Amino acid sequence: MTVSSASPARRHAAALHGWLLLLPAAVMLAAFTHYPALATFWHSLHTTARGNRAAEYIGFEHYQDMLADPIFHLALKNNLLYALGTIVPSVALAIVMALWVNGRIAGRGALRLAYFTPTMLPMIAVANIWLFFYTPDYGLLDQLRGLAGLPARNWLGSPDSALWAVMTVAVWKEAGFFMIFYLAALQQVSPELREAATLEGASRWQYFWQVLFPLLMPTTLFVLINATINAFRLVDHLFVMTRGGPDNASTLLLYYIYEIGFRFWDQGYAAALTMVLLALLAVVALVKFLWLERRIHYQ
Structure with a gap:
């Protein structure tokens, strides 16, 4: 019944x-x-309570102050650039790594472990490792530059390179994590699809772009949402590597919220910044769902 x-x-x-x-x-x-x-x-919508002074209702004054806050504008710009510079490379690198370790190659298990190892490390440990790489004169990068006859560079102390240095660390850590999802998705794809595409004369690129990648779209949507969230919740390795400097060149939204809320103890303004961050994430997630929904194919 x-x-x-x-x-x-x-x-x-x-x-x-x-x-x-x-x-x-x-x-x-x-x-x-x-x-x-x-x-x-x-x-x-309220001021921050201090001592015997209770919080007062001020409406949307914090949001109006935000429009005139140059550091907020810089943090927002940095965060958008950080998201663009980490999401696309980490997802692309994850797909490449998953395709490689999904094939029948020698040492496949060790290679998978090597790719996934950065994901298992705590972010503070990762930041300290890369802090050694970026150390002027003595770091690994400057040692390699010295072999090529290039001068030393202060990677984290220069406004032109600080944010890019932080982005490199994020891509290195997250690509292996996203690779696991793509690897699981690839193992669910029937090998008969590859055989049929080969019989039709399709090249490897044509098979990937027209057959395999559409089948990976559900995984891609999941990975993109997680990558976007990760791009806007970075705080920990900024503490170790740059503290938002130099001159706020690497300040991101969540780090700025932390400074406003816990360093300057303006919790009302920090709450307003948090609402803007939540609204931004909601809009990005909604756009991704609406844009990618039509491109998702299930087996």
Whole structure:
């Protein structure tokens, strides 16, 4: 007997059973996602309580101050550049690595482990490793430049290279993580598709672009959403490597929010910055879903 042909009492019981199964997840989602977002928005409309002075309602003054804040504009610009410079290279590199280790090559297991190892390292450890690479005169990069007769360079102390140096670290760490998802997706693709494409005279590039990549679009959507979130939640290795410097050249939005909220103790303004960050992430995620939904193909 199907649910549709059951009595009203059975249908209500089935519906109640389903809602009860969803209840724990719904409570956790409301408690740790929806309520904090609403509370943050409410705090963004108030001043910061200090000592005996209670918080006062000021409306959207924090958002108006934001429009005139040059550091916020710089942090937003840096973050957009950081997202563009890390998401595309890390996803592209993850696909290349997954295609390579998915083939029948010698030492495939060791190569997979080598690609995935940076993902297992804590971000603070990764930052310290690359801090050694970037050390002027003594770091690995300057040692290699010295062999080529090039002068030393202060990679993290120059406004022209600090942000790019941080982006390189992020790509190095995240590409191996995204590779695992692409590798799992590739192992679900039937080898008969490759054989059929070969019989039709398709080249490797044509097979990848017209057959394989469309089948990887569900994985690509998942990876892009995670990569976007990672690009806007970076704080930890900025502490070790640049602290947002020099002259805010590597300041990103979340790091700026941390400084406003915990260094300068302006929690109202930090809450307003957080709402802008959440809105930006929501818009980016929505655009990705709407844009990629038509391009997603399931086997």
